[in-house]
Amino acid sequence: MMKLLVSGLQWASFMLASSLVAPIAIAGLFGFSEVDTAMFVQRTMFVLGVSGLIQALFGHRLPISEGPAGLWWGVFAIYAGFAGTIYASDTEALRSLEGGMIVSGIFFIVLAAFGLLNRLATLFTPTVTFVYLLLLILQLSGSFMKGMLGLPNEAGTVQPMMMLGSFITLLLAYYFSAHRLNWIRQYSVIISFACGWLIFIILGQAPAITDHGQGWIQLPHLFVFGPPLFDSGTIVTAMFITLLLTANMLASIRVMEEVIKQVTGSKPKGSYRRAGLAAGVNQILGGGFSAIGSVPISGAAGFVAQTRNASIQSFLVGSLLIAVLSICPPAMNILAALPAPVGYAVTFVIFSKMAGFAFAELDKEKNKEQSRMISGIALLTGVGAMFVPAAAFTEFPVAVTSILNNGLIFGTLTAIAIEQWLIFFHRKKSKAGNY
Template structure:
């Protein structure tokens, strides 16, 4: 694969490399900027804190993108904040608020969770355990995880669209809510009816239009003043990482579920470039992803994941060479060290970000439902899925104060509907309703039975 990439790069003219790098840069930026801008205020950060979070996110995404393209899977796949990671962050933020705890305590716990997940990835790669662990996460398990995550985020996303933010007792802002809802419709339209680059840049187009609309209506914010021309992003911005077992376990579950995303993204790029993915690519990609996830914890940003949409981008542009991709990620790292850029991006209205991400998480729920669709859905499967989802959703509605008399760790675990649902589906899928091996008509051939 390295030789093919080199020959492709040598065949590209300077102007083509420049244009391709520009296209990649815009595509990467559109895939990255929304999450830190929405997550910053949710984490209780100021405008300056959100700007710094945005800079650190660009920095880590650019570094990881280059590392994967050069040493990891060695194909041009964008490394962007994982929807599952930041979704889990929002769930933990809401749980922290519900229990009356401080977000300043949660932030270093999130750092630790990411570092732990990164170490876990590295161990999987070094000991070649990627496939055995991934097999535990069947369509039933991943489907329950994505369904519960989407449902638990629905309230947070809708509050953001309606202009309510995260404050308790906040009121709906009718005018900004109407603009945000129109933006949801526009995003859906561009993603479904847009052609070519319009579809690939749907998120960026929607963000730009929403940003401009809020500015014209006088709802925009002025960027904070940058006191430095250049600044390297800060490490451990929220303090020394701190262990909280509930957060740590949730982070490990999220990391394992995202393994399938990493593998499918490499496969998808193989189809787009008509170069078959090799087994050692997945091991190298997992190793680099582990280092990148740990790096996300060090810089206090959302964990990254290879974005499968990169394959469709390559199919449209017809350029799969790594040089333009490496240049685009290098530029991302450079602008991350320019504070004025982060300050400008941080002025994106929260409601605009929530409107776009509402559509994105609708896709996540759809992926969960597709996982269920791939199953026979016999009586056994229905038991596994329904009992897990009902238990998880039911816990969403149990007041956080109901668990205060239990030991802190037990109370935290039982109060996390997402975690309970995933633990239950793993138990039901692999122990209670475990597939029974049955002999087939072929001598010596054994297969798993999906029957009840």
């Protein structure tokens, strides 16, 4: 029982560290007060915890944690700029986003009900999965490095003490992940978090625990920003976002299947249809509770690979802990005081293992020359898009911007498009040769 609880707490720590940045950043974009920010974070964590339970019990049934979808994060950022122009106020823009997430949920359910997700899953060949994973690592690398250096901050410069604390935490995380004792390797994530937090306390860089006077229990409310708005622009955007979130979800399921095979020796089979139905419910929860739409995150595969723990029971305990702690403001205030550089340093170690999975996928391809060509074009496209300023796409529709301004999605879609075109071309050439 104690082993299960500790494993669950380790999952909860990982979920928290990988999910706190998005709601805090979005709250800053919309100018939320400290209390409103705390409540937004709590609602988001509640949705993530419940979403993880729904997927693990009724959806794909794999230990894949839910995180704030980067695509929704980007759309929130774009809509923050619409306040006062397209929308009369921040509140109206947020109500439109509530509606967008609900529409996305409905569209997810429709795709799953008609069996379209299984067809989309066939597009994720080893080459496409390689491109997706490598772009994911490259896209996050900037955030990891900035976070470990104490950026961004008011001064706009690297914080030497934070950099020192991050470096020590990083070394300890790698040490624990490769320790000769099995139990230390298995619990390396939570041990690294604890040691990193202690280091930052010693260095005087740990943030103070704040009390916003919310009491001991704070149940999440529905439609905090008001009734959802369903305008045509948001509906179209939500439909495009759903298709892109589907790509994220399918890639995460496929990678986790491979990792569990490495850890346990047997490959599970996640249900794409059930995962799609569960994802639809989770998007509706995100809109209903005025939070951020979630998506299964690929980083969970790195977590399982590092801890060598593919137990679904441990994951369920972790998700339940996140959901329960989210309605207890004092507990969330303590957990939210985890120094951000500690989270970035420990997560850096987890994601560094993802590179191995990426190249292992590429090794599965029989036509190496074609695979390398597709990968080269897609990686150049995706990485190149990461260097284009977000402001460069202000004249484009939101749906188009969400693709062009996201190197991960743009590069992955490029890989899918090129590979499918080559498959079609070879089939057509083969048929012509038979006549």
